[in-house]
Amino acid sequence: MKLSKLLVLTISSISLVVAGNLIETAKESGLKPIPSSQSELLKLIDNSKNPITKNKIELGKKLYFDPRLSKSGLISCNTCHNLALGGDDGIPSATGHKWTSNPHHLNSPTVYNSVFFSSQFWDGRSPHLEDQAQGPIQADPEMAAPKKLVVQRVTSIPEYIESFKEAYGDEKITFEKIADTIATFERILITPSKFDKFLEGDKNALNKNEKEGLKTFIDKGCATCHNDIALGGTMQPFPVVGKYKYSNVGDFKGDANSMVKVPTLRNITETAPYFHNGTVWSLAEVVKIMGETQLGVKISNIDTNKIITFLKTLEGEKPKITYPVLPKSTDKTPKPDMN
Amino acid sequence: MKLSKLLVLTISSISLVVAGNLIETAKESGLKPIPSSQSELLKLIDNSKNPITKNKIELGKKLYFDPRLSKSGLISCNTCHNLALGGDDGIPSATGHKWTSNPHHLNSPTVYNSVFFSSQFWDGRSPHLEDQAQGPIQADPEMAAPKKLVVQRVTSIPEYIESFKEAYGDEKITFEKIADTIATFERILITPSKFDKFLEGDKNALNKNEKEGLKTFIDKGCATCHNDIALGGTMQPFPVVGKYKYSNVGDFKGDANSMVKVPTLRNITETAPYFHNGTVWSLAEVVKIMGETQLGVKISNIDTNKIITFLKTLEGEKPKITYPVLPKSTDKTPKPDMN
Numbered sequence: 001m002k003l004s005k006l007l008v009l010t011i012s013s014i015s016l017v018v019a020g021n022l023i024e025t026a027k028e029s030g031l032k033p034i035p036s037s038q039s040e041l042l043k044l045i046d047n048s049k050n051p052i053t054k055n056k057i058e059l060g061k062k063l064y065f066d067p068r069l070s071k072s073g074l075i076s077c078n079t080c081h082n083l084a085l086g087g088d089d090g091i092p093s094a095t096g097h098k099w100t101s102n103p104h105h106l107n108s109p110t111v112y113n114s115v116f117f118s119s120q121f122w123d124g125r126s127p128h129l130e131d132q133a134q135g136p137i138q139a140d141p142e143m144a145a146p147k148k149l150v151v152q153r154v155t156s157i158p159e160y161i162e163s164f165k166e167a168y169g170d171e172k173i174t175f176e177k178i179a180d181t182i183a184t185f186e187r188i189l190i191t192p193s194k195f196d197k198f199l200e201g202d203k204n205a206l207n208k209n210e211k212e213g214l215k216t217f218i219d220k221g222c223a224t225c226h227n228d229i230a231l232g233g234t235m236q237p238f239p240v241v242g243k244y245k246y247s248n249v250g251d252f253k254g255d256a257n258s259m260v261k262v263p264t265l266r267n268i269t270e271t272a273p274y275f276h277n278g279t280v281w282s283l284a285e286v287v288k289i290m291g292e293t294q295l296g297v298k299i300s301n302i303d304t305n306k307i308i309t310f311l312k313t314l315e316g317e318k319p320k321i322t323y324p325v326l327p328k329s330t331d332k333t334p335k336p337d338m339n
Numbered sequence: 340m341k342l343s344k345l346l347v348l349t350i351s352s353i354s355l356v357v358a359g360n361l362i363e364t365a366k367e368s369g370l371k372p373i374p375s376s377q378s379e380l381l382k383l384i385d386n387s388k389n390p391i392t393k394n395k396i397e398l399g400k401k402l403y404f405d406p407r408l409s410k411s412g413l414i415s416c417n418t419c420h421n422l423a424l425g426g427d428d429g430i431p432s433a434t435g436h437k438w439t440s441n442p443h444h445l446n447s448p449t450v451y452n453s454v455f456f457s458s459q460f461w462d463g464r465s466p467h468l469e470d471q472a473q474g475p476i477q478a479d480p481e482m483a484a485p486k487k488l489v490v491q492r493v494t495s496i497p498e499y500i501e502s503f504k505e506a507y508g509d510e511k512i513t514f515e516k517i518a519d520t521i522a523t524f525e526r527i528l529i530t531p532s533k534f535d536k537f538l539e540g541d542k543n544a545l546n547k548n549e550k551e552g553l554k555t556f557i558d559k560g561c562a563t564c565h566n567d568i569a570l571g572g573t574m575q576p577f578p579v580v581g582k583y584k585y586s587n588v589g590d591f592k593g594d595a596n597s598m599v600k601v602p603t604l605r606n607i608t609e610t611a612p613y614f615h616n617g618t619v620w621s622l623a624e625v626v627k628i629m630g631e632t633q634l635g636v637k638i639s640n641i642d643t644n645k646i647i648t649f650l651k652t653l654e655g656e657k658p659k660i661t662y663p664v665l666p667k668s669t670d671k672t673p674k675p676d677m678n
Contacts, residue, residue, distance in 0.1 A: 073428070083662060099437050272668065282670060321661065325422075325423060331621060336430045
């Protein structure tokens, strides 16, 4: 065998071993793939109290896109959690009814992969999507619609009644059931990427630079908080080291224990601006700030770029969504109220 | 032949003749079908100066749904011309940037079938969709984005540059070209219904009541203004008879000659509230008001119901639209401005 060929084989083997080790290291660091097996995935995303069905997904999709769930009739779930824009709105502070900005200057988090979060909202006050979905619909600066109005709007539309009957076997429509149905749709908003292929054993799914980026990500300690399937989604102390200096906008201080929900890193390159208050636009800046404030380390430009190279591998394939044609309002549908 | 069978045949023949006559009458009244022939349709909807291509449609769809074309980054064409809601917003007065209502209290018209209009906007000031699309993007109470900002936003995104290159053969992006591309997408937003099948000769496409409704519609004179393919879309005097009594909200007085664009009746059952100022929600009320004010006749409850039965036949099949995944912003993308 020629030396050059031998060398290639040897390097290739080393590379395989290294990649193999990296997969192990990543898993030991708490990183987990979105399973490619549909049955395994379903186990992870399903809700035994509100099982996923095709009918619920289709109805939930309609409700998710229906602005008539808001007081004004102009704002839907998709306004702030826009499935075309990485699952959020791309503006610093969530802005809703009457153009009101979130009173704590909180940034809309992405809905994609939120099913994997251990709790919902920046302060983690909600245990799951079924509960979470009830919040923004009612919140004054968001959709501003009282429960009763939402139920009246939906039940005024015969096609919705029929769809609830098909989805649940009975036609009783409650606010909670509306939120449950939206949550069912949200549960399937999952975006697998080449990182998942890699974690599942495809050593070539990431290239050399991407692997180096992942290694740096782990070595620096990022996976301490950004772990599990979502690379985020749990409550963690914030800030760990130093001051809250990147948070001079808004009054959010986390939950009762100053814990803050860790944002998912999936599709993070698509969901600027960053942090709970949406104050930083540059992902490089974010990586450095996180190093200083959460890990107590200074991350160099070179390492920052490596980490970003890895983060790009988390850009996932979005579910293909047919834009719904919503059932029409009737004479009984409560009118929009812009005030 | 048994008498009963003979009777059925005779009645059936009479019914055919009547339907045949009705098709002729409808055509003589100026009503035209959306052609089922794709080549005939293309001749009607294409723009020789900006020919429809698949690439332009796909890019135009992205731009249509992209809220980054607005100053705030929160309002897209689809916000007010929502393809899920009959092509408009379902609220009385168009509301945009900073929650500002249209200063003349004008209602957002549907985008569906607007390609068939002889002019655009309520005062008909725009000759075609390419020109129209430039308006709301810039208008302060709508998307409020200066031309320069729109071009900067789009050109800051490499995937958009690539798409323009694919669509036009060169990568020069101007505000006018952005509007042209959106218009191309809008040109295909056409909703054929059973009424078109009927006009094209399928005598059974409408049932007895629907035919009676069509006949009443024509007999009462509605087709005088609501004619051609869109059953609307031309400029007409308004009001013809009586006072402007259904227009006590807003200061809109039509064009220089007090002419007002006739709204299309296609999907009219899905696009309440009605009139240029969106003040009337009941279609029955609208039919009666139009009788009095435009035709000088009192339309009875029975005839109103007949006409509405016909109007329901204009609910068309909406084009199936895959919700786009938009290319991500970059560090160069001008930031949202909520003010």
